[in-house]
Amino acid sequence: xxxxxxxxxxxxxxxxxxxxxxxxxxxxxxxxxxxxxxxxxxxxxxxxxxxxxxxxxxxxxxxxxxxxxxxxxxxxxxxxxxxxxxxxxxxxxxxxxxxxxxxxxxxxxxxxxxxxxx
Amino acid sequence: xxxxxxxxxxxxxxxxxxxxxxxxxxxxxxxxxxxxxxxxxxxxxxxxxxxxxxxxxxxxxxxxxxxxxxxxxxxxxxxxxxxxxxxxxxxxxxxxxxxxxxxxxxxxxxxxxxxxxxxxxxxxxxxxxxxxxxxxxxxxxxxxxxxxxxxxxxxxxxxxxxxxxxxxxxxxxxxxxxxxxxxxxxxxxxxxxxxxxxxxxxxxxxxxxxxxxxxxxxxxxxxxxxxxxxxxxxxxxxxxxxxxxxxxxxxxxxxxxxxxxxxxxxxxxxxxxxxxxxxxxxxxxxxxxxxxxxxxxxxxxxxxxxxxxxxxxxxxxxxxxxxxxxxxxxxxxxxxxxxxxxxxxxxxxxxxxxxxxxxxxxxxxxxxxxxxxxxxxxxxxxxxxxxxxxxxxxxxxxxxxxxxxxxxxxxxxxxxxxxxxxxxxxxxxxxxxxxxxxxxxxxxxxxxxxxxxxxxxxxxxxxxxxxxxxxxxxxxxxxxxxxxxxxxxxxxxxxxxxx
Numbered sequence: 001x002x003x004x005x006x007x008x009x010x011x012x013x014x015x016x017x018x019x020x021x022x023x024x025x026x027x028x029x030x031x032x033x034x035x036x037x038x039x040x041x042x043x044x045x046x047x048x049x050x051x052x053x054x055x056x057x058x059x060x061x062x063x064x065x066x067x068x069x070x071x072x073x074x075x076x077x078x079x080x081x082x083x084x085x086x087x088x089x090x091x092x093x094x095x096x097x098x099x100x101x102x103x104x105x106x107x108x109x110x111x112x113x114x115x116x117x118x
Numbered sequence: 119x120x121x122x123x124x125x126x127x128x129x130x131x132x133x134x135x136x137x138x139x140x141x142x143x144x145x146x147x148x149x150x151x152x153x154x155x156x157x158x159x160x161x162x163x164x165x166x167x168x169x170x171x172x173x174x175x176x177x178x179x180x181x182x183x184x185x186x187x188x189x190x191x192x193x194x195x196x197x198x199x200x201x202x203x204x205x206x207x208x209x210x211x212x213x214x215x216x217x218x219x220x221x222x223x224x225x226x227x228x229x230x231x232x233x234x235x236x237x238x239x240x241x242x243x244x245x246x247x248x249x250x251x252x253x254x255x256x257x258x259x260x261x262x263x264x265x266x267x268x269x270x271x272x273x274x275x276x277x278x279x280x281x282x283x284x285x286x287x288x289x290x291x292x293x294x295x296x297x298x299x300x301x302x303x304x305x306x307x308x309x310x311x312x313x314x315x316x317x318x319x320x321x322x323x324x325x326x327x328x329x330x331x332x333x334x335x336x337x338x339x340x341x342x343x344x345x346x347x348x349x350x351x352x353x354x355x356x357x358x359x360x361x362x363x364x365x366x367x368x369x370x371x372x373x374x375x376x377x378x379x380x381x382x383x384x385x386x387x388x389x390x391x392x393x394x395x396x397x398x399x400x401x402x403x404x405x406x407x408x409x410x411x412x413x414x415x416x417x418x419x420x421x422x423x424x425x426x427x428x429x430x431x432x433x434x435x436x437x438x439x440x441x442x443x444x445x446x447x448x449x450x451x452x453x454x455x456x457x458x459x460x461x462x463x464x465x466x467x468x469x470x471x472x473x474x475x476x477x478x479x480x481x482x483x484x485x486x487x488x489x490x491x492x493x494x495x496x497x498x499x500x501x502x503x504x505x506x507x508x509x510x511x512x513x514x515x516x517x518x519x520x521x522x523x524x525x526x527x528x529x530x531x532x533x534x535x536x537x538x539x540x541x542x543x544x545x546x547x548x549x550x551x552x553x554x555x556x557x558x559x560x561x562x563x564x565x566x567x568x569x570x571x572x573x574x575x576x577x578x579x580x581x582x583x584x585x586x587x588x589x590x591x592x593x594x595x596x597x598x599x600x601x602x603x604x605x606x607x608x609x610x611x612x613x614x615x616x617x
Contacts, residue, residue, distance in 0.1 A: 027354060029352060029353065029354035029355075030352075030353045030354060030375065030512070030513075030538070030584070036462060036466075036512055036513075037462075039354055041358075045358070046354075046357070046358060046361070047357075047361050068538045068584075069511075069538075072506070072507075072508050072511045072512075073508065076508075083461070084457075085456065085457045085458045085461070086302060086303060086456055086457075086458060087331075087458055088274070088275060088301050088302060088303060088331060088351070088352075089331050089352060089354065089355050090331040090332050090335060090336055090355050090358055091331070091332065092332050094330050094331055094332060095163070095330045095332060095333055097147075099458060101461070101462070101465070103465075104469060105472070106472060106473075
């Protein structure tokens with residue numbers, strides 16, 4: 001059972017970025033201004049610690065979210081997608097004229113009891 | 119009255135060392151207008167080399183500029199103010215075209231406020247004094263303020279010229295040279311300003327480099343040849359910039375996001391008078407600037423005994439908002455600044471509905487006609503729910519407000535502070551005790567009391583919690599751009615007697 005998944009279109013862009021930049025991570029940015037987006041960085045570029053929750057792995061890329069934010073997101077299932085457009089962050093896909101985005105849905109009861117056991 | 123899209127050149131350059139120079143790599147990106155989706159012009163897609171050239175020019179200029187008298191620096195800041203003011207309409211139309219905000223706001227708020235910030239810091243630098251203390255009969259401690267040197271500034275797209283005018287004047291007034299990167303969504307007004315003021319400052323004092331975050335923003339923030347980074351924007355990017363700065367032990371100031379509560383106590387409805395009318399407008403200010411404000415009052419908290427009556431009037435006032443061409447002086451809410459925002463806001467509508475929020479009005483994109491059909495318009499929207507919902511916790515950056523009710527003062531404070539941000543807040547009441555005590559209890563850098571969305575120079579502005587730190591718009595900002603040189607002077611002729 002996976003908490004984070006990725007569309008094929010987004011996976012292709014991830015592979016393209018891996019070829020150029022090497023190992024990568026996703027960090028779901030806080031909901032603010034240009035945020036609320038999954039940002040992709042070179043592994044090691046962003047300082048991570050125990051306050052960053054590892055939600056899973058997509059296309060060989062670990063997907064993290066800050067603990068504060070996770071409290072409000074833990075009942076959701078996430079899918080990374082990609083679309084045309086211009087974000088304003090330091091995320092590596094921005095210069096391609098693309099940006100990653102998240103589709104979210106509520107976890108099913110089965111998923112919820114698996115990921116958030118009472 | 120209505121304006122029309124201004125005329126632009128096909129492409130523009132960076133402004134480095136007093137000259138317009140094309141990007142070294144020869145790459146450009148296309149900038150579009152959110153009003154109708156049309157192309158504005160091409161702007162440089164700068165890379166590390168361009169940033170390095172700008173940083174080098176700034177370093178070459180910093181000694182002379184740092185030694186320029188306060189009188190001369192202030193004169194040049196005032197000159198910039200005069201030039202913007204003399205071309206106010208032109209700047210306003212360009213800003214509306216590039217950002218999508220209504221022309222009545224650029225004419226009456228963005229551009230006049232920008233002018234005032236230049237004048238304010240010109241005045242501050244003339245009026246301030248250093249300090250000296252006689253520590254004992256023979257010893258004087260003298261404090262001299264020195265510029266840091268070269269400052270990197272990265273600004274957002276929601277108030278392009280105004281954010282530039284919050285950042286540049288305190289840095290320049292205090293004798294620093296600057297490399298500024300405007301947001302790639304809204305490079306136009308910064309470029310227009312450089313065209314108008316190209317000869318005002320000595321070459322290298324002020325440099326503007328366009329481009330994307332990972333390609334131009336990162337090299338600027340991580341450069342070992344700058345002395346400070348100032349950033350307004352999003353929290354994750356803020357964290358990254360702080361990390362890069364930490365490698366150089368550089369100071370930073372950060373103005374980040376918010377999820378600001380706007381709290382209405384029951385006394386606002388004691389009378390049906392001008393003040394109640396003001397309070398209702400205060401609630402509807404969530405739609406100001408399409409909600410693309412870091413202090414957007416995006417959570418309305420209403421005391422439960424007036425909730426129905428108060429919200430009925432807020433909903434009616436929201437429905438009366440005129441949404442037409444941003445170039446039309448009657449337009450109250452314009453286009454979202456980008457397709458990115460436009461889609462994100464709609465995704466939040468879906469999230470809110472899934473979480474069980476009730477739509478009181480709006481809740482969809484707005485379809486405008488003709489050329490505007492390709493623009494990015496959203497209906498002003500009110501969602502009703504509770505504070506644990508994602509739409510109550512995340513900054514939507516659209517004309518969208520989430521409303522909930524509270525029982526008493528304690529619950530109002532608890533909900534108001536239940537957020538990771540602390541930038542702005544509003545408190546509305548006729549009760550003299552609440553007027554003081556509630557704002558003191560809210561953890562935010564700016565609490566508007568019986569008003570909202572005023573940003574005058576000389577009222578310090580900045581965040582608590584994950585909304586950042588530093589206080590802009592106020593003379594205290596000058597010290598964020600300076601060192602203190604302490605000279606400890608002995609007037610004693612006699613030796614210590616140690617050796």
